[in-house]
Amino acid sequence: MTRAFVLTNHKGGVGKSTSATNIGLGITGVLRRAGASNSRVLLVDTDSQGHATLVTTGRNDYGADDSLYAVLSADRANAAQTLANCIVRSAWDEDLHVLPASPMLEGAERELMRVAGAPYRLADPLSQIAGHYAAIVIDTRPSFSLLTEMGLIAATDAIVPVEPRYLETVGLTSVISKINEIREGWRHPDLRISGILVTKMDSRIRGHNHLLDELKSHSVVSYAHHHHLSVFNYDPKAPASKAYAQLVGILVRRMAKEGV
Ligand SMILES: Nc1ncnc2c1ncn2[C@@H]1O[C@H](COP(=O)(O)OP(=O)(O)O)[C@@H](O)[C@H]1O
Numbered sequence: 001m002t003r004a005f006v007l008t009n010h011k012g013g014v015g016k017s018t019s020a021t022n023i024g025l026g027i028t029g030v031l032r033r034a035g036a037s038n039s040r041v042l043l044v045d046t047d048s049q050g051h052a053t054l055v056t057t058g059r060n061d062y063g064a065d066d067s068l069y070a071v072l073s074a075d076r077a078n079a080a081q082t083l084a085n086c087i088v089r090s091a092w093d094e095d096l097h098v099l100p101a102s103p104m105l106e107g108a109e110r111e112l113m114r115v116a117g118a119p120y121r122l123a124d125p126l127s128q129i130a131g132h133y134a135a136i137v138i139d140t141r142p143s144f145s146l147l148t149e150m151g152l153i154a155a156t157d158a159i160v161p162v163e164p165r166y167l168e169t170v171g172l173t174s175v176i177s178k179i180n181e182i183r184e185g186w187r188h189p190d191l192r193i194s195g196i197l198v199t200k201m202d203s204r205i206r207g208h209n210h211l212l213d214e215l216k217s218h219s220v221v222s223y224a225h226h227h228h229l230s231v232f233n234y235d236p237k238a239p240a241s242k243a244y245a246q247l248v249g250i251l252v253r254r255m256a257k258e259g260v
């Protein structure tokens with residue numbers, strides 16, 4: 001079974017898109033270096049803002065015929081074929097493929113609200129092409145909307161990025177309850193919480209060295225975004241790149257242990 005990692009937290013700016021894109025690229029790289037027969041990774045962008053799509057493909061103008069929107073609005077009989085047709089190769093790596101988001105996804109939520117089986121409109125076609133990929137990484141929007149539900153239902157592993165100062169708030173608890181609700185309420189027993197990913201450290205409560213590391217990692221991420229590059233390409237030695245590399249190592253070991 002192809003594992004599908006969903007990055008989710010209803011709070012914005014916690015690092016979902018940064019993590020989804022870099023983890024996707026990271027898995028491809030680790031698998032290729034390990035000589036895996038399949039190192040293809042599919043990044044699925046379910047956020048209408050399309051940040052993950054923009055940084056990995058250089059475009060954010062996908063629409064009715066060439067984005068996730070097309071998959072969601074296709075006849076169910078054609079949905080898997082539509083999905084396959086919409087996938088594009090990222091500009092980062094030939095093995096990192098992207099199912100792009102579109103601003104039209106905003107309207108899709110309303111259009112599908114009363115359609116029976118709507119929450120499965122991503123999971124069902126995705127499961128038909130999943131075998132082509134070694135792993136799938138799903139980015140979600142900052143809300144518990146229908147599209148986020150679709151992402152969770154299509155996933156096997158949820159990763160929750162959080163900022164450390166946010167840990168104590170009710171936010172994390174509600175993300176975890178939402179994941180549990182999907183697992184129990186939507187007959188999706190395989191969905192598990194794979195990890196809480198601390199994306200930004202609060203430099204104010206740490207020493208100066210940490211502060212420096214922190215500033216470096218933060219600016220690396222924003223510069224990388226600015227240049228439409230992954231953090232690995234922008235600066236492989238930066239703390240954020242090392243942290244993502246370490247996380248990717250853990251995820252790939254877990255995939256290997258359980259059989260891909
Ligand atoms: N791992 C990280 N380390 C440092 N800064 C990060 C990290 N992830 C994200 N950021 C910063 O936070 C901002 C928001 O990240 P983003 O991935 O767009 O969040 P989200 O998708 O949750 O809204 C980025 O522009 C970047 O500056």
Ligand SMILES: [Mg+2]
Nearest residue numbers: 016017047051
């Ligand atoms: Mg985002």
